[in-house]
Structure formats: C-alpha cells, structure tokens
Amino acid sequence: xxxxxxxxxxxxxxxETPAGALKIDNDAKRMEAPGNVPPVVNGYDENAVEAALxxxxxxxxxxxxxxxxxxxxxxxxxxxxxxxxxxxxxxxxPSIIGLDAYGTAQVLSAAIKKAxxxxxxxxxxQASDYDQxxxxxxxAEILDIPPVTMAMGLTVNDSSASVARVMxxxxxxxxxxxxxLVTVSNEIGQPRYPNxxxxxxxxxxxxxxxxxxxxGLDENAVQAKVEIKEIFVPVTETxxxxxxxxxxxxxxxxxxxxxxxxxxx
Amino acid sequence: MANNDILVMIDHAEGSLDSTAAEIxxxxxxxxxxxxxxxxxxxxxxxxxxxxxxxxxxxASKVYTITSPVFNEINSDSLVKAYEAVIxxxxxxxxxxxxxxxxxxxxxRLAFRVNSGFAQDCTSVEIDGDSVVLERPVYGGASVARVTxxxxxxxxxxxxxxxxxxxxDSSRSGEVIDLTDSAGDxxxxxxxxxxxxxxxxxxxxxxxGIVVSGGRGLGGPEPFDILQELATQLGGALGASRAACxxxxxxxxxxxxxxxxxxSADTYFAIAISGASQHLAGMSAVKNVIAINRxxxxxxxxxxxxxxxxxWEKVTTAFLNMVKELS
Ligand SMILES: Cc1cc2nc3c(=O)[nH]c(=O)nc-3n(C[C@H](O)[C@H](O)[C@H](O)COP(=O)(O)OP(=O)(O)OC[C@H]3O[C@@H](n4cnc5c(N)ncnc54)[C@H](O)[C@@H]3O)c2cc1C
Ligand SMILES: Nc1ncnc2c1ncn2[C@@H]1O[C@H](COP(=O)(O)O)[C@@H](O)[C@H]1O
Numbered sequence: 001x002x003x004x005x006x007x008x009x010x011x012x013x014x015x016e017t018p019a020g021a022l023k024i025d026n027d028a029k030r031m032e033a034p035g036n037v038p039p040v041v042n043g044y045d046e047n048a049v050e051a052a053l054x055x056x057x058x059x060x061x062x063x064x065x066x067x068x069x070x071x072x073x074x075x076x077x078x079x080x081x082x083x084x085x086x087x088x089x090x091x092x093x094p095s096i097i098g099l100d101a102y103g104t105a106q107v108l109s110a111a112i113k114k115a116x117x118x119x120x121x122x123x124x125x126q127a128s129d130y131d132q133x134x135x136x137x138x139x140a141e142i143l144d145i146p147p148v149t150m151a152m153g154l155t156v157n158d159s160s161a162s163v164a165r166v167m168x169x170x171x172x173x174x175x176x177x178x179x180x181l182v183t184v185s186n187e188i189g190q191p192r193y194p195n196x197x198x199x200x201x202x203x204x205x206x207x208x209x210x211x212x213x214x215x216g217l218d219e220n221a222v223q224a225k226v227e228i229k230e231i232f233v234p235v236t237e238t239x240x241x242x243x244x245x246x247x248x249x250x251x252x253x254x255x256x257x258x259x260x261x262x263x264x265x
Numbered sequence: 266m267a268n269n270d271i272l273v274m275i276d277h278a279e280g281s282l283d284s285t286a287a288e289i290x291x292x293x294x295x296x297x298x299x300x301x302x303x304x305x306x307x308x309x310x311x312x313x314x315x316x317x318x319x320x321x322x323x324x325a326s327k328v329y330t331i332t333s334p335v336f337n338e339i340n341s342d343s344l345v346k347a348y349e350a351v352i353x354x355x356x357x358x359x360x361x362x363x364x365x366x367x368x369x370x371x372x373x374r375l376a377f378r379v380n381s382g383f384a385q386d387c388t389s390v391e392i393d394g395d396s397v398v399l400e401r402p403v404y405g406g407a408s409v410a411r412v413t414x415x416x417x418x419x420x421x422x423x424x425x426x427x428x429x430x431x432x433x434d435s436s437r438s439g440e441v442i443d444l445t446d447s448a449g450d451x452x453x454x455x456x457x458x459x460x461x462x463x464x465x466x467x468x469x470x471x472x473x474g475i476v477v478s479g480g481r482g483l484g485g486p487e488p489f490d491i492l493q494e495l496a497t498q499l500g501g502a503l504g505a506s507r508a509a510c511x512x513x514x515x516x517x518x519x520x521x522x523x524x525x526x527x528x529s530a531d532t533y534f535a536i537a538i539s540g541a542s543q544h545l546a547g548m549s550a551v552k553n554v555i556a557i558n559r560x561x562x563x564x565x566x567x568x569x570x571x572x573x574x575x576x577w578e579k580v581t582t583a584f585l586n587m588v589k590e591l592s
Contacts, residue, residue: 018564019407019542031404101373101383130403130410131523132385134373141377146342146454149370162458166517168366168526170462174340174455185524186507187517225382226419230411231403238554240572248575252583255555255573260591264532264553265475265499 001158002060003119003178005052008108008136009045009067009080014038015128019233028097029228030129041079044124046191048184051154052122053084053192059156062086064115068107070094074207081202082194088207089115095212095222103222105138110215112143120161121181125150133183140181148176152187267418269302272357274348274372275320276365277310282319285363287430289423290323292390293361294431299392300358305329307351309344311336321439323431328441329354335451341370342453348375350448359390359397360420372422382414384421397421405523406546425471425527426550463518468502470519475501476530476548478521481508482537482558482577489515491578492536495585498592504528506538522547537577540565557581 013022013033022031033039052063065080068091081088091111099107112118121143123136133149140147152171153164160177166187194202212222243258245251259265271293276283293304306325308316310332317328331347348371352360360375362368364386376383387399388409396413399421403410470476477496479489489503496503504521505514521528523546533551537558538544545568548554556569557580566572573580 013404015405015543016541019404020564022404022407024408029410031408102377105377126524128405131405132373133369134383134385137370137373138377141374147370147374148455150366167460169465169518170460172460173458175458176455180454186511190511223415225376225380225415226384226412227415228410228412229398231408232411233408236568238568238570240556240566240569243571243573248573248579249583251573251575252580252585253587255557255571255580256584256587256591258571259555262553264555265588265591 003055003156004062004064004117005055005120005122006064006066006112006115006118007045007048007052007080007085008121008123008139009049009065009077010042010124010127011039011067011069011072011077012042012127012129014040015043024231024233026231029231031231039073039076041076042124042127044126044184044186046083047186047188048122048124049080049083049085050191051151051184051188055120055154055156064089064118066108066111066115067091068096068104068111070097078202078207079194081205082198083192084198088205090207090209091212091215092209093212095219099222100224100226101132101134101138102225104135105142106222107212107215107217108135109139109142110217111210112139114210114215119178120156121145121179123181123183125183125185136181136183143181145179145181146176147181147183148174149183151182151184154182154184154188267356267358269300270305270355270357271296271300271302272305272307272351272355272360273325274360274362274368275306275308275316276363276368277308277316280314282316283363283365284430285365285423285425286320287323288425288428289361289363290320290325290431291428292423294324296359296390296392302358303327305355305357307331307348309336309339309347317441319433322433322435322437324437326439328439329444330441331445331448332443333445333448333451335453338457339367340453340455340457341367341374342455343451344371345374345378346451347448349378350444352379354444354447358418361390362420362422364422364424368422372420376420382416382419384412384419386424387421388424388427390421390423402546405541405543406549407542426529463516465518467497468500470502470504470521470526471528473502473528473530475499475532476504476521476528477501477534477536478504478506478538479509479536480506480538481512483509483514486514488578491581491585495534495581495588498585498588501530506544535565535569536581538565539563540568
C-alpha cells in the first residue's frame with residue numbers, strides 16, 4: 001500500500017561551527033555563526049528524509065517536506081528536494097524564529113492539517129540549535145496520534161509501522177498503527193547525497209510558501225509558554241598542564257609518572 | 266490554579282529507583298523551601314513494593330501511586346495519562362522529571378496536555394519571586410539559556426548529575442495516596458514487540474570512575490582494542506565520540522556526549538577527540554581530563570587538566586606500558 005509521508009525539517013546554524021566562532025545575539029536570544037558560514041538542514045531531519053525515501057522506495061507513495069522559519073536559504077532547504085522528496089512546504093514568517101516549542105508545534109500541526117492527509121509524520125529526534133527534542137511530541141499531541149521517538153530502523157506494512165528504537169542499554173522494537181509520528185536518530189544510517197538528477201529535478205520545483213495567517217494562526221495562538229531571558233557562554237577555567245618529552249613515547253611515559261604522582265591513577 | 270507544591274515524577278526499573286530520582290528530590294526540596302510548598306512524588310508501577318517508603322525517606326512528604334499491569338513495560342502513551350491524573354489531583358507549581366529516556370518523551374507530552382511550559386534537560390531550576398528560572402545548555406552545549414515559564418506552572422526535565430543525590434533518612438514520614446482509580450483507561454497505542462539488551466562487559470560507562478574514550482583520530486576500529494586494554498588496566502570503562510560510533514568502529518552504547526551518555530567519572534581520557542561542545546556536554550562534571558591529540562590547537566585542550574600533544578598511538582602505547590610497569 002503506497003503511503004503519504006510528511007517530514008519536518010528545520011534550517012539551523014551549522015553545528016560543526018567551532019563554538020569559539022559563534023556570537024551571542026542577546027536581543028534575538030540566539031547564537032549566530034560568522035557571516036560566511038551558511039546554515040544547514042538539521043542533521044537528524046536529513047536522517048528523517050532518508051528514512052522516508054527508503055519507505056517510498058519500498059512501498060510507493062509521496063514524501064512531503066515541511067519547514068517553518070524565516071530567512072530560508074533556498075540552496076540549503078531545497079537539499080531535501082534534491083535528495084528525492086516530492087514536495088516542499090515552507091511556512092515563512094519572521095515571527096517564527098522567536099517561537100518556543102509550544103508555538104512551533106502549533107504552526108507545524110496547523111500546516112500539516114492544511115497540507116493534506118498523511119499516514120506517517122517523520123521528524124528529527126532534536127534540532128541542533130536548542131536541542132529540545134520537544135516539538136515532535138507536541139505535534140503528536142495536537143494531532144492526537146501516537147509518537148515513537150529515537151528510531152534507528154523503520155518499516156511500514158499496510159496500516160502499521162514497526163520501529164526499532166535506540167535505548168540507553170540496547171534497543172527495542174515497537175509497533176504502532178498509522179497514522180503515527182516517528183522521530184529519527186542518526187543511528188538509522190547516513191543520509192544519501194543528492195545526485196545530479198535529483199539536483200536538476202529540485203531546481204525545477206518551487207516550494208509552496210505559507211504565512212502564519214494562511215494557516216489561520218495569530219499571535220495569541222502561538223504565544224510562548226517559555227521565554228528565553230538570556231543566553232550566555234559559561235566560563236570554564238581549566239588550566240592545561242602539558243606533558244613534555246623528547247619524543248611521543250617519552251611524553252606517554254611522563255604522563256604516566258605525572259598521573260601517578262598526582263594520585264590520579 | 267497552581268499552588269506552591271513541587272511534584273517529582275519518579276522513574277524506576279526492576280524494583281529500584283532510577284539514579285535520577287534522588288537527584289530531582291534534592292532539586293525539589295530546594296524549590297519547596299523557596300516556594301513554601303511541599304515535595305510531592307508520583308510513582309507509576311505494576312507493583313510499587315517498598316518504593317514509596319524509599320521515596321519518603323529521600324524527602325517527599327506525599328507519594329501518589331498509580332498501579333497497573335500496563336506499567337510492566339513502561340511507555341509514554343500510558344504514562345502521560347497517569348501523570349495527567351496526578352497533576353489534576355495536586356495542582357503543583359513545578360513538575361520535575363529526571364533525564365531518562367522515557368521522561369524525555371513523557372514530560373513534553375504532559376506539558377502539551379496540561380497546556381504548560383516545558384524545559385528539556387535543565388542543569389538548574391530555581392524560584393525567583395513569582396517565576397521559575399531554569400538553565401539549560403543550548404547549541405550543543407556551546408552556550409546556556411536562562412529561561413522562565415510565562416504561566417504560573419511548568420514542567421522540566423533535569424539533566425542527570427546536576428544535583429547531588431538526596432540522602433536517605435528512614436525516620437522521615439509521609440503519606441502514600443493511591444490514585445489508580447482516577448487515572449482511567451491507561452491502554453497504550455504503542456505496542457512493545459521485542460527488547461534487546463546489549464550486555465556491556467565490566468563497569469557501566471555511566472558509573473565508571475575512569476573512562477578512556479577514543480575519537481575519529483584513531484582512524485579505525487582496531488585502536489579501540491588498545492583503549493580497551495588501557496581501560497581494563499585502570500579499572501575503567503571504554504567511551505567514544507559520536508564520530509567514532511558513526512564510523513561503525515564501536516557500538517553506539519559507548520557514545521559520550523549530548524546525545525550519548527553522561528559520565529560521572531573522576532578521570533577522563535580523551536584520545537584523538539577534538540573536543541566539540543556536543544562531546545564535552547557528556548563529561549562536564551569530570552575532575553581530571555587528560556587529552557591526547559596531535560593538534561595543539563584542538564579544543565579539547567581547553568577542557569583538559571593534562572595534555573599531551575602527539576600521535577595517539579605512540580603516546581598511548583608508551584603510557585599503557587608505563588602504567589603496567591608502575592602497577
Ligand atoms: C545534535 C548533535 C549531537 C551530537 N552529539 C554528540 C555526542 O553525544 N557525542 C559526541 O562525541 N559528538 C556529538 N556530536 C558530534 C560533534 O559535533 C563532533 O562532530 C564529534 O564529537 C567529533 O568527534 P571526534 O572528536 O572524534 O572527531 P574530529 O572532530 O574529527 O576530531 C578528531 C581529532 O583527532 C585528532 N587526531 C587525528 N589523528 C590523530 C593522531 N594520529 N594522533 C592524535 N590525534 C589525532 C585530530 O587532531 C582531531 O582533533 C553531535 C553533533 C550534533 C549536531
Ligand atoms: N521550525 C521547524 N520547522 C520544521 N521542523 C521543525 C521545526 N522545529 C522543530 N522541527 C522538527 O522537530 C524536531 C525536533 O526539534 P526540537 O524539538 O526543536 O529539538 C526537528 O528535528 C524537526 O524535525
């Protein structure tokens with residue numbers, strides 16, 4: 001049975017940017033990368049797109065990607081299309097940047113309702129900006145469908161999904177009937193690189209763009225339940241004592257002597 | 266309407282409290298002193314046994330229990346309904362969860378159900394005047410956000426090891442109140458099919474006093490044999506960076522960091538690990554960090570107490586041989 005999958009994907013600051021290069025913008029209550037570092041699609045969301053494409057390849061259907069934000073870099077967010085998704089919906093509104101998880105979940109679930117009927121909603125396990133791992137659970141609550149988090153494996157058969165989950169001390173397999181929401185973790189495997197055909201196909205596609213008012217949402221509907229007062233870099237004062245030696249071997253031996261002397265080993 | 270009480274949601278397995286339980290009870294006691302309320306606890310289980318008494322001896326004045334066979338295999342679909350019933354019966358000011366896998370699912374769902382604010386993975390929680398102020402690492406641990414709930418009530422998950430464990434005092438007394446009847450239907454839409462436990466040999470990574478971790482700079486799976494030998498020699502456990510796990514060199518169960526394990530070791534060896542903030546997030550409580558890296562500019566040296574700039578293999582092998590000689 002072909003299934004219709006919606007994947008949520010967020011444009012985020014590149015998490016590989018060295019922490020020292022990030023600046024705090026305390027008016028906007030966020031961190032910013034240097035101007036020449038482009039944003040990326042949140043890594044786990046690429047994992048979710050990959051999982052969706054694998055299911056589509058197995059059983060047929062469609063993959064629609066949904067992103068809410070502002071200041072989208074088309075080359076970046078369209079990567080989800082060049083990987084092979086069928087459609088991209090952007091909820092583009094300046095007020096979205098400042099929303100908390102509550103407001104973001106309201107926006108995403110309203111957009112999902114407007115976009116159509118989906119059997120499966122896939123999200124990343126967390127967004128690498130605020131690391132909340134919260135929005136998908138909110139979407140599932142609002143849509144009243146069961147959420148399963150931390151997927152490392154995912155198959156669908158007829159009207160249910162079987163999900164292998166990452167646990168602290170191993171893994172487990174659970175089954176849910178569709179429609180359901182599943183969050184995907186990196187253990188599911190590397191997302192594919194877009195090939196030339198995918199990039200060409202994506203360049204011809206235009207995303208559907210909605211504003212908050214297109215979704216029938218006003219300020220009240222997305223009012224924050226959590227407010228960021230301040231963002232700061234904690235001061236750590238560790239003084240590193242470097243261990244010397246004529247060569248690497250001697251440094252290794254000297255390290256052992258030093259740690260023994262300090263009663264650390 | 267919220268009153269001044271602090272409610273903690275207790276996680277447990279195989280008849281014992283999760284290690285986070287005593288930690289959030291410490292946090293809750295601090296909050297209750299500030300708010301002038303009581304510390305309440307909720308326990309959902311298939312058989313509560315002696316756990317309510319234990320929770321009281323750790324500082325809760327009332328324990329609300331919901332007992333049902335569905336909790337033989339705990340999942341968030343059942344748990345969120347039970348917790349909703351506890352909130353309905355208690356109207357606390359703040360609800361605290363310890364950071365366990367199940368809490369990370371259940372706590373946000375609960376917040377959405379009861380229409381409250383939610384803060385994930387907090388390292389501190391305090392009451393300042395009328396508002397609840399929480400701190401949580403953001404941007405992979407590169408910075409910290411100080412946040413507040415905009416309403417008069419909120420739910421938070423507290424990161425493991427952010428608070429010292431409460432000390433048991435069996436002379437404490439308290440009330441156990443059964444709420445099973447008010448919880449209603451607890452059936453879940455999520456069905457467990459199978460659970461595979463990965464048995465780790467030796468000491469658990471989270472509990473080990475010494476952790477020896479390796480990263481992408483090791484270049485392959487074989488070097489982890491040397492690191493394992495060193496860990497065994499020192500009586501410690503083996504850790505890894507996400508890059509090493511992603512490469513398939515070592516199972517994910519060894520990953521330390523933001524999305525891996527948080528270690529409580531006194532001593533941590535970071536070998537051929539660059540020290541990304543997401544990695545440091547799992548080892549921020551360590552007293553002695555020893556870094557071995559050939560790049561003297563590597564960020565790990567900023568978090569290290571002892572550093573060796575050099576090739577990991579030469580340094581580590583010589584170090585291991587010397588450690589053997591010294592013991
Ligand atoms: C949302 C999110 C969550 C994440 N969670 C985690 C997490 O939980 N844990 C985690 O670890 N990472 C996590 N990461 C990834 C993190 O950002 C880094 O990519 C990762 O920690 C890098 O691993 P590494 O230090 O092993 O590799 P690299 O950064 O590639 O560093 C390798 C190091 O090895 C050194 N080296 C190379 N050869 C040698 C040699 N011969 N001798 C000595 N040194 C050598 C190099 O100088 C370098 O410093 C997360 C990322 C994101 C976006
Ligand atoms: N603004 C957004 N647009 C699209 N998806 C989002 C957005 N915010 C969060 N998500 C999805 O929810 C997941 C978890 O986000 P968070 O709860 O912020 O950590 C992300 O990996 C995305 O899949």
